Amino acid sequence: MPEGDTVLRTARRLHHALAGQVLTRSDLRVPRFATADLTGRAVLDVIPRGKHLLARVEGGLTLHSHLRMDGAWLIYGPDERWRGGPTHQIRAVLANTAHTAVGYRLPVLELLRTEDEEKAVGHLGPDLLGPDWDAGTALRNLLADPARPLGQALLDQRNLAGIGNIYKAELCFLARATPWLPIGDLPAATAALLVSTAHQLLEANRDRSVRTTTTGAKPRIITGAHRRTAPGRMSRTGRPRENLWVYGRTHRPCLRCGTPIRTAEQDTRPAYWCPRCQSGPTP
Structure with missing residues (x-):
């Protein structure tokens, strides 16, 4: 989608x-x-x-x-x-x-x-790329059902509009949480950063022909996360050669820690995560 x-x-x-x-x-x-x-x-x-x-x-x-x-x-x-x-x-x-x-x-x-x-x-939540964007409303919508898995909550367009399966996977990675973690289990500061990072990433990619979440925008959620990077996966500038952190990278090494990326189905769609960088329940 x-x-x-x-x-x-x-x-x-x-x-x-x-x-x-x-x-x-x-x-x-x-x-x-x-x-x-x-x-x-x-x-x-x-x-x-x-x-x-x-x-x-x-x-x-x-x-x-x-x-x-x-x-x-x-x-x-x-x-x-x-x-x-x-x-x-x-x-x-x-x-x-x-x-x-x-x-x-x-x-x-x-x-x-x-x-x-x-x-x-009219049923849609705040549009991440629209004039009606409101981070506070989006955050309240997401947290209205604390038991709901993070991946499901992000894809629900009634919460905030514009996130698809790619951004879902990338945002879960940046939040260091699996897509199955109840969204209410996220620390309050992380949940707020998740919303602002979603907006930041879509804004950064609105004019790009090739979407990237690893360069350009500077999401803060994973600052200080595992600093070891997969050998040979960085460019000379120290930036990842890959455009995406986890989406579509099943069995390939995590760009942060080198652990193979895993995938499983969530609501009929593939979900991707790093078993070391992301905590929370998995299938």
């Missing part, structure tokens, strides 16, 4: 291609809205809300979409061949004279009144 920074960049591309232009083609290939036609209406803007995309169209309408695991919006020129997948995977086509936006494998696609957007996204 795309993270909040990926959705933000998608919204930017869609906004650049569509906003301020009148649609010359509109094709929504979902049964409920198959007869809806936005042709002749101008796109006003395209904004992200957590992992949701809201394309606002003239006349008080909003096209709401969510990428989930496999969805994608791709932009093409007037004569460019569409390469996002077979035709039967296309769920939406929005075009003007200069660009065509094609939505592939979109599991959520609905047309609603702009005034009713809250029905689609």
